[in-house]
Amino acid sequence: MTDDERSSARYLYAVCRRLDPAVLQGVPALGDAPLDVVVQHDLMAVVSTVSLAVFGEEALRRNLEDIAWLEETARVHDEVVRAVSRCAPTAPMRLATICFDDAVVRARLREWYVDLAHVLDRIEGCSEWSVKVLTAPTDQAIDDGAAPAVTNGADYLRRKKLLAERRSAHDSSVAEAAGRIHDALVLLARASRILPAQDPRLSGHRGTMVLNAAYLVPDQERAAFAALVEQLGTHDDRVVVDSRGPWPPYSFAMLEAR
């Protein structure tokens, strides 16, 4: 079949081990196609058939620029990865990994076997937890606090200086607090990654995001990790600790560059 005659391809969601394919039944995939498993040795790729009218190079380039399409596709991708990762050690694929057919999928699994096996060994028995530290919404208190009343220009400048000093001291103490929280959580995690702070326009958070981190937490440490997050969050009223999980181990399923 030539590329021009092709109308569909295989979309890869995740690579895993020891998955019972029955758990994929009823999990919605892209374009409402059924999910399938492509096996190569002990690796299993979770795939579904997608139309090249939507996922071909031209169409994909266009669609990726459409934030509504991107959100829908990213959510379906994530839901499939979650369903798999609840039942098996799972390495999520990056969005829009597409092969022409199952033979190509198997060839890729053979080619990357050692690296994929290494990733699966590393993440087995763990989940990813997202922890964000935000400044508490009571920040306004800095500005409203006992600052001298303004009656003349010199007072105004003094007041500005005082507020700037207070704010600067507050910011650095909040950053230190975030650092302490991270240092404590790392002890219960197998691995951690600091991610860039998110923009409130996309995440909807209030306050300043002073830490956006991902932790690879062994399942047996999950309760202790949750308890520690709770304790750290209530310990310091300058910050809000936002913990979410379990996530599939996206942030820890990266192949080494080669």
Next chain:
Amino acid sequence: MSETAGRPLERVRDSTSLSRHGPEPASLADILERVLDKGIIIAGDIRVNLLDIELLTIKLRLLVVSVDKAEEMGIDWWRHDPMLTVGERGMEEENRQLRERVAELEGRGAEGEARHDG
């Protein structure tokens, strides 16, 4: 799409029990930073032009992170955008003139040395 907007922030937001079966879907920011930026990269048969992907990533990053953070991360394409860098171009021109002037002075110095040696 937002999890926290419009609701008072609690001291600790731990959605352990919620996120699995989720009445509350994960935030778009959380999902995009993972499915676009993390996960296994294996080259498939459908290759979207890398340049396009980078442009997309930059646009998203600018949504996901703030502009000053983007600069920290080394995303600074606007610096190379002629529409946005008039001031810098002025500096380049100034640098060029200064380099010429230095070369001129060095040339003069070399001539002087040459005369001195000769």
